[in-house]
Amino acid sequence: MIGLLKRDLALALRAGGGFGLSLAFFLIFTALVPFGIGPESGRLAEIAAGLLWLGALLACLLSLDRIFQLDWEDGTLDLIATSPLPLEAASALKALAHWLTTGLPLVAAAPILGLLLNLPAAGFPWLIASLALGTPALSAIGTFGAALTVGIKRGGLLLSLLVLPLYVPTLIFGALTATRGAQGLDAATPLILTAGITLGACAILPFAAASALRVNLR
Amino acid sequence: MSSVWEYANPRRFMATSGALLPWVSGLAALVLVGGLVWGFFFTPNDFRQGSTVKIIYIHVPAAIMATSAWFMMLVTSLIWVIRRHHVSALAAKAAAPIGMVFTLIGLFTGAVWGQPMWGTWWEWDPRLTSFLILFLFYLGYMALWEAVENPDAAADLTSVLCLVGTVFAVISRYAILFWNQGLHQGASLSMDAEENVADVFAYPLWTCIGGFFLLFLALVLYRTRTEIKARRLKALIAQEQMA
Numbered sequence A: 001m002i003g004l005l006k007r008d009l010a011l012a013l014r015a016g017g018g019f020g021l022s023l024a025f026f027l028i029f030t031a032l033v034p035f036g037i038g039p040e041s042g043r044l045a046e047i048a049a050g051l052l053w054l055g056a057l058l059a060c061l062l063s064l065d066r067i068f069q070l071d072w073e074d075g076t077l078d079l080i081a082t083s084p085l086p087l088e089a090a091s092a093l094k095a096l097a098h099w100l101t102t103g104l105p106l107v108a109a110a111p112i113l114g115l116l117l118n119l120p121a122a123g124f125p126w127l128i129a130s131l132a133l134g135t136p137a138l139s140a141i142g143t144f145g146a147a148l149t150v151g152i153k154r155g156g157l158l159l160s161l162l163v164l165p166l167y168v169p170t171l172i173f174g175a176l177t178a179t180r181g182a183q184g185l186d187a188a189t190p191l192i193l194t195a196g197i198t199l200g201a202c203a204i205l206p207f208a209a210a211s212a213l214r215v216n217l218r
Numbered sequence B: 001m002s003s004v005w006e007y008a009n010p011r012r013f014m015a016t017s018g019a020l021l022p023w024v025s026g027l028a029a030l031v032l033v034g035g036l037v038w039g040f041f042f043t044p045n046d047f048r049q050g051s052t053v054k055i056i057y058i059h060v061p062a063a064i065m066a067t068s069a070w071f072m073m074l075v076t077s078l079i080w081v082i083r084r085h086h087v088s089a090l091a092a093k094a095a096a097p098i099g100m101v102f103t104l105i106g107l108f109t110g111a112v113w114g115q116p117m118w119g120t121w122w123e124w125d126p127r128l129t130s131f132l133i134l135f136l137f138y139l140g141y142m143a144l145w146e147a148v149e150n151p152d153a154a155a156d157l158t159s160v161l162c163l164v165g166t167v168f169a170v171i172s173r174y175a176i177l178f179w180n181q182g183l184h185q186g187a188s189l190s191m192d193a194e195e196n197v198a199d200v201f202a203y204p205l206w207t208c209i210g211g212f213f214l215l216f217l218a219l220v221l222y223r224t225r226t227e228i229k230a231r232r233l234k235a236l237i238a239q240e241q242m243a
Helices: A002-014 A017-036 A041-062 A069-073 A074-082 A085-116 A123-148 A156-182 A188-217 B004-008 B010-043 B049-084 B088-119 B126-147 B153-181 B199-242
Strands: none
Touching: A002 A074, A002 B153, A017 A041, A017 A069, A017 A085, A017 B199, A041 A085, A041 A123, A041 A156, A069 A074, A069 A156, A074 A188, A074 B004, A085 A188, A123 A156, A123 B153, A156 B088, A156 B126, A156 B153, A188 B153, B004 B010, B004 B088, B010 B049, B010 B199, B049 B088, B049 B126, B049 B153, B049 B199, B088 B126, B088 B153, B088 B199
């Protein structure tokens, strides 16, 4: 188990593309926002929290088709499926590896980008907390989507279409936490609901992902 | 009366549905035309909304059938996953585009109705937004059916997507309630609520709902038959090539 996790992390770090790419995308997305809606700091402050959540979501989406695609192409996925490790655990590990290489860096980068977008000071702890608690759900849902589309050539676009509606609840509660926090309101309830969705997604979706993988490997 | 599972046999299903289809279609047309004519020409205008209230006879039934179609797909997907009856999976596939069109009709008539009533075509309101997400779910579901080549694998994958999608659709519905409070009115039909629409509107409305339901049934039967025929054709072509 640890071996698989270590291997995925090492691949993501060394093979290039996966690890830095979504972080760079997040940065570019944030840098483009003022061009799109104008650089007035008051207006930016108002929407910064929601925009950062949206950017994190899109950056996460960008890296999803790498979760299984390379392993599928070179046959590693068959080896994983025939190993004694249950496929459910393998899917969960894949989701964890994806979160460690994309979600966690996004959480770390969010405060700096928050400064760029003039996020009010009160919003920072809520933004970080909501991203830290919410992005694992994005990884788990994304792993399920990647498992559904693993056998399909150029499945990336289809993957986005399948995954984006599933991202809605996480986005609503996560962005609500950050926005309410930035306005100086109490944001504990949406934060708890974000965490609830993450827990539910991590509990259920590895099973769904594993069953989709079994169909695709048949 | 024998077990309902016997209709999982495609031959049995084709025979029964073929005999049933003209009756269901005829009844659907009759009830639908009757309900719409009743609603459009023989009910008074609402004292606040004027004649625009008559969109209700299309809007509400379409919205009800849009969610019902997804529920039907959920049930047939479960039957496929558990009992592996092909007709069930094909019925789910056949229902998806119909449900999508009902969703679209609901969204469109809602926009047409909302413009004079609320002064806007679209509002990010819980009901409207969750319907838009339902529309996206239909699109994704249909796209996945088209993308997977092996029919059994496609049936399996779309079933899993349907199950997971249902869970997330329900969560979205309640998540959106938190996010924004909306313009859309509450339920207008129920058994006990006081805020029901007046009886003079309710009876033709129920007739239209019945008509839409029969229309959905007829279309699903028709499309399922087409799917079965298409699959038989494919099998025949494969047989030819083997020989």
